[in-house]
Amino acid sequence: MSAPADTGSGTAVKRGYIRPLDFKNGKVEMAHGGGGRAMAQLIDELFQPAFDNPWLRQANDQALLGRPEGRIVMATDSHVVSPLFFPGGDIGSLSVHGTINDVATSGARPLWLAAGFILEEGFPLGELKRIVDSMAAAARAAGVAIVTGDTKVVERGHGDGVFITTTGVGVVPEGITISGDRARPGDRILVSGFLGDHGVAIMSLRENLSFSTNIVSDSAALHELIADMIRAAPDLHCLRDPTRGGLASTLNEIARQSGVGMAIRETDIPVREEVEAACELLGLDPLYVANEGKVVAICPPECAEALLAAMQAHPLGRDAAIIGEVIEDPHGFVQMETTFGGRRNVDWLSGEQLPRIC
Amino acid sequence: MKYVDEFRDGTVARQLAQTIAAEVDPERRYHLMEFCGGHTHAISRYGLRDLLPEEIHFIHGPGCPVCVLPIGRIDSAIELARDHGVILCSYGDTLRVPASGRMSLLRAKAEGADIRMVYSSADALKIARENPGREVVFFAIGFETTTPPTAVALRQARAEGLKNFSVFANHVLTPSAIQNILESPEVRSLGTIPLDGFIGPSHVSTIIGSRPYEFFAEEFQKPVVIAGFEPLDVLQSVLMLVRQLNEGRAEVENQFCRAVTREGNQKAQALVAEVFELRDRFEWRGLGEVPYSALRIREAFRDLDAEHRFGLEYRSVPDHKACECGTILRGLKQPQDCKVFGTVCTPDNPLGSCMVSAEGACAAHYTYGQFKNVPIAEVS
Numbered sequence: 031m032s033a034p035a036d037t038g039s040g041t042a043v044k045r046g047y048i049r050p051l052d053f054k055n056g057k058v059e060m061a062h063g064g065g066g067r068a069m070a071q072l073i074d075e076l077f078q079p080a081f082d083n084p085w086l087r088q089a090n091d092q093a094l095l096g097r098p099e100g101r102i103v104m105a106t107d108s109h110v111v112s113p114l115f116f117p118g119g120d121i122g123s124l125s126v127h128g129t130i131n132d133v134a135t136s137g138a139r140p141l142w143l144a145a146g147f148i149l150e151e152g153f154p155l156g157e158l159k160r161i162v163d164s165m166a167a168a169a170r171a172a173g174v175a176i177v178t179g180d181t182k183v184v185e186r187g188h189g190d191g192v193f194i195t196t197t198g199v200g201v202v203p204e205g206i207t208i209s210g211d212r213a214r215p216g217d218r219i220l221v222s223g224f225l226g227d228h229g230v231a232i233m234s235l236r237e238n239l240s241f242s243t244n245i246v247s248d249s250a251a252l253h254e255l256i257a258d259m260i261r262a263a264p265d266l267h268c269l270r271d272p273t274r275g276g277l278a279s280t281l282n283e284i285a286r287q288s289g290v291g292m293a294i295r296e297t298d299i300p301v302r303e304e305v306e307a308a309c310e311l312l313g314l315d316p317l318y319v320a321n322e323g324k325v326v327a328i329c330p331p332e333c334a335e336a337l338l339a340a341m342q343a344h345p346l347g348r349d350a351a352i353i354g355e356v357i358e359d360p361h362g363f364v365q366m367e368t369t370f371g372g373r374r375n376v377d378w379l380s381g382e383q384l385p386r387i388c
Numbered sequence: 389m390k391y392v393d394e395f396r397d398g399t400v401a402r403q404l405a406q407t408i409a410a411e412v413d414p415e416r417r418y419h420l421m422e423f424c425g426g427h428t429h430a431i432s433r434y435g436l437r438d439l440l441p442e443e444i445h446f447i448h449g450p451g452c453p454v455c456v457l458p459i460g461r462i463d464s465a466i467e468l469a470r471d472h473g474v475i476l477c478s479y480g481d482t483l484r485v486p487a488s489g490r491m492s493l494l495r496a497k498a499e500g501a502d503i504r505m506v507y508s509s510a511d512a513l514k515i516a517r518e519n520p521g522r523e524v525v526f527f528a529i530g531f532e533t534t535t536p537p538t539a540v541a542l543r544q545a546r547a548e549g550l551k552n553f554s555v556f557a558n559h560v561l562t563p564s565a566i567q568n569i570l571e572s573p574e575v576r577s578l579g580t581i582p583l584d585g586f587i588g589p590s591h592v593s594t595i596i597g598s599r600p601y602e603f604f605a606e607e608f609q610k611p612v613v614i615a616g617f618e619p620l621d622v623l624q625s626v627l628m629l630v631r632q633l634n635e636g637r638a639e640v641e642n643q644f645c646r647a648v649t650r651e652g653n654q655k656a657q658a659l660v661a662e663v664f665e666l667r668d669r670f671e672w673r674g675l676g677e678v679p680y681s682a683l684r685i686r687e688a689f690r691d692l693d694a695e696h697r698f699g700l701e702y703r704s705v706p707d708h709k710a711c712e713c714g715t716i717l718r719g720l721k722q723p724q725d726c727k728v729f730g731t732v733c734t735p736d737n738p739l740g741s742c743m744v745s746a747e748g749a750c751a752a753h754y755t756y757g758q759f760k761n762v763p764i765a766e767v768s
Contacts, residue, residue: 306389313746370619371398372435374756380735 051075056155062218063183064151076159077179081164085142085177093177098141100201105132108195114161117231118247119322121194122164126320127251128273129198130172133251135325137260138200143169145179145196148187156208161192172251174198200253206260212267213288217356218334220327222255222341223248223349225277226305229319233312238272241311246306250323255346259325264342270326275379277316280326281364282378289358294376296369298353317366318379328356395618396434405439411630412443419445420629421719422587423566425747426617431750434619444626447581447719448749450565450674451589453530454481455717455741455748458671459705461558462487465527468490468556469493469501472698474523476503477512481745482529486738488705509541516545516553525694526555533591535559535683536656539663542689556694557685560670562592563600564681568672570608574720581719585629587622588614590644595660597652601640609638615727616644663689665734669703673741674717713740716749723750730754 048071061068078086085093109125110155119127126143133140145165169176227248234243251313252271260266268288277299281292301316309316323346329337334352341347354366364376410637412418422428428448437446450456462485476493483493483505497503502522506512509526516524520661528538538555545553566586574580574761588601591613601612611632615625625643632639642648670682685693694700706759707713712726713731723729733739735751742748746755 303389306391310389310392368434369398369433370401370439371394374435375435377755379498380755 051155053156053159058149058151058153058155058158058183060151060155060183061258063181069181072181076155076162077181077296080162081169081176081179083175083177085175091141091178093144095142095177095199100203102199103133103136103138104197104199105129105136105369106131106197108193110193112190113230113232113235114157114191116235116247117245118228119249120161120164121192122161124247124249125194125196126165126168126172126174126176126321127249129196129320130174130251130253131271131325132197133200134251134256135208135271135304136200136202136254137206137269138202138253139257139264140172140174140198140253143174143176144174144201145194145195147179147181148189148193148195149181150191151183151186153191158192158240161194165194169252172253174251185228197282205264206266208266208269210268210270210284210287213284213290213328213356214267214330215290215356215358216287216331217267217328218331219281219292219294219328219356220334220338220341220350220352221272221300222252222278222325222327222347223323224302224305225272225321225324226301226302226309226316226319228322229276229314230305230308232320233308240347241308243304243308245302248321248323250346252323252325252346255275255341255344256325258340258344259327259337259347263329263337265333266327266329266337268326268328272321272324272326274320276316276318276320277326278315278364278376279354279379281376282362284326284328285362285364286360288356289360289362291357291362293357293367294354294355294364295367297367298351299353300349317376331355393616393640395616397620400620401439401623404620404627407663408444408623408630409441410629411627411634412441413634414443417443417445418583418630418633419447419582419584419585420587420626421447421449421569421585422615422622423449423451423562424587424592424617425455425510425587425745425749425752426590427587427615427622428452428749428752429747430617430619430622432756435756436619436622437757439623440595440626444630447583448716448722449569449586449719450672450717451531451562451592452742452745452747453560454485454745454747455713456560456565456672456674457482457485457558457741458530458673459487459707460671460703462493463491463705464700464702465493465556465622466491466496466501467700468525468527468694468698469498469503470499472523474500474502474525474694475515475519476525476527477506477515478503478527479507479529480505482527484738485741485744486708487738509537513541513544513550513553514622516550517548520552522552524553526553527558528555529558531560531562531589531592532595532660535660535664536595536653542663542685542692543659545692546689554692554694554697555685556700557664557683559664559683560672561681561683562589562596563604564678565672565675566601566679569680569718570604570610572718583610583719584633585611585613585638587625588612588631588640590616590621590648591616591654593644593648595656598640598642598648598650599652601695605638605640611638611641613641614644614648616647616685662686673704673707674714694762708739711740713742713750716742725755726750
């Protein structure tokens with residue numbers, strides 16, 4: 031049995047020297063997830079200073095939060111994007127934006143995030159720091175605190191660098207009911223801007239695809255845009271961010287939830303020429319390509335113009351457009367009038383169009 | 389988008405459609421087979437059927453490389469990856485084609501086989517260079533369009549002395565398939581498939597030229613118009629075919645003259661001839677065994693032939709009983725005539741190969757055309 035530390039006698043406790051984390055050449059080791067000193071050091075020298083807030087400073091295994099006014103929403107999202115860094119963002123900022131957007135599309139103001147990291151043994155600490163700093167910057171810019179977290183390390187070869195799961199909590203003001211089952215025939219369908227940027231930006235970095243593009247990911251936190259939209263059109267029926275599976279999947283999901291059909295016009299759907307060209311080359315359809323900073327809105331016809339104006343007035347909605355209408359259709363088909371003048375079905379995505387994009 | 393929008397102009401399309409409507413003979417029907425999946429896809433995706441008069445009937449042909457690949461060949465590819473432990477490099481569409489025993493390359497991958505999706509034969513070579521300790525096999529499929537790149541890869545592997553690279557060749561030939569359709573009893577004597585003319589292959593013809601089709605036009609008295617894959621190309625070709633049929637002509641015409649010549653790409657042809665030779669016969673899904681319809685690797689490149697290197701033995705496997713892919717590929721039935729279409733067989737869970745590739749007749753109809761029978765409430 032070792033002697034108890036001399037704490038009661040009034041002499042200062044001498045702390046042992048701990049070599050600081052080597053963010054230049056250091057690597058993630060199994061011990062960083064082991065619950066011992068190495069993990070404590072990783073928290074003290076990386077996560078705590080980056081995310082710094084009163085809840086984290088309590089250094090408990092959980093965050094004790096005050097009860098906010100309003101109904102509480104919660105959403106969770108895991109991020110496994112490859113590559114970890116891409117034009118317009120990285121897995122860190124993406125993990126903040128993705129969950130904030132899932133919370134915000136309920137009409138909620140996002141308040142807190144929890145973050146779970148799965149790190150692969152051997153991953154450079156310098157890159158981890160870049161990711162964590164990027165997360166912290168994204169959260170701060172969005173006015174959301176990362177209040178609790180967890181780190182695990184898996185053996186080399188059992189992960190792909192970093193996986194991040196974030197869980198978000200927010201509050202919805204009284205009187206707002208935004209839900210995927212509220213689309214009604216006659217409602218207008220709007221999107222907040224150019225589609226497919228994120229998916230194409232990621233695609234351009236894939237090592238087996240040698241093409242380059244100036245497209246950057248649209249990864250962004252949408253809650254402020256959404257707040258403006260709700261002020262302009264309080265009776266907004268549905269909001270959803272068209273991430274994996276793109277606009278096509280989002281519209282099909284809402285059509286199924288609401289038991290309606292959708293009719294959209296290809297000419298009105300904003301797609302950048304570069305994205306269209308890249309999709310043409312790769313045999314993809316921009317309607318199925320992922321977005322990380324766009325929102326699809328469905329609202330009654332009488333407030334469509336006001337909603338559009340509010341979206342266009344916000345930097346993240348500058349290129350917003352009304353792209354179609356909700357129609358009656360028990361089959362729940364999404365149809366599109368093509369630029370060519372024909373009509374076609376816009377079906378669910380089958381299989382996967384791109385691996386690991388978010 | 390430049391060089392694309394010009395060929396997708398809705399106004400021009402409507403003008404062309406009007407001309408076609410004015411010129412068709414209401415007393416007759418025009419049964420046109422679009423051989424290629426690329427045309428099938430364009431017809432469905434752009435809703436060309438809606439624009440054309442009812443006298444025009446499209447018959448979807450077997451020109452979808454993934455669709456005509458028989459189960460036995462996919463089984464062999466799975467055998468390579470699973471039993472021989474090779475890195476199998478494959479084009480994306482092939483991954484989902486159903487094989488025997490509810491298997492597919494994708495499922496084999498999930499079970500641990502090393503199967504990688506590539507965009508070109510050059511990617512497969514790169515993987516071979518990066519993994520000198522592993523056998524790397526390129527699962528080569530496709531018509532004449534994809535054959536020259538496979539030939540290039542074989543030559544390159546030989547030049548570099550890449551010992552761990554080989555090719556599992558499944559390249560098939562368009563003219564043999566067209567001839568097989570024209571000689572089938574349904575077309576030739578029974579007349580159960582009315583077939584008046586062909587919308588001829590576009591990309592394939594850039595390689596082989598328009599000359600190989602002259603025999604069919606002459607011998608079988610069926611007009612052929614080689615057509616590009618853009619929607620306006622297809623419409624213009626329909627007009628050209630209507631005119632030939634109205635005038636009683638059966639010639640090879642070239643609508644896709646911006647890329648196709650009569651002689652084709654002779655350099656590519658020479659390359660293919662250097663590396664490949666005809667197989668006596670090859671099984672096609674839907675068409676069965678077709679003589680002289682595919683290529684195998686020549687003796688001089690035998691050491692790079694995966695069939696030879698791994699002693700693969702071909703076993704023919706019949707299609708699922710309920711699957712109508714065979715009859716659909718021969719134009720005997722339409723996708724919606726198949727009992728399992730859209731119920732058991734969907735793009736997410738394809739039973740037959742026509743539901744796998746976006747170019748397959750069933751997948752194209754399922755994805756773009758399902759709503760056709762659904763009335764739509766007009767919204768102001």
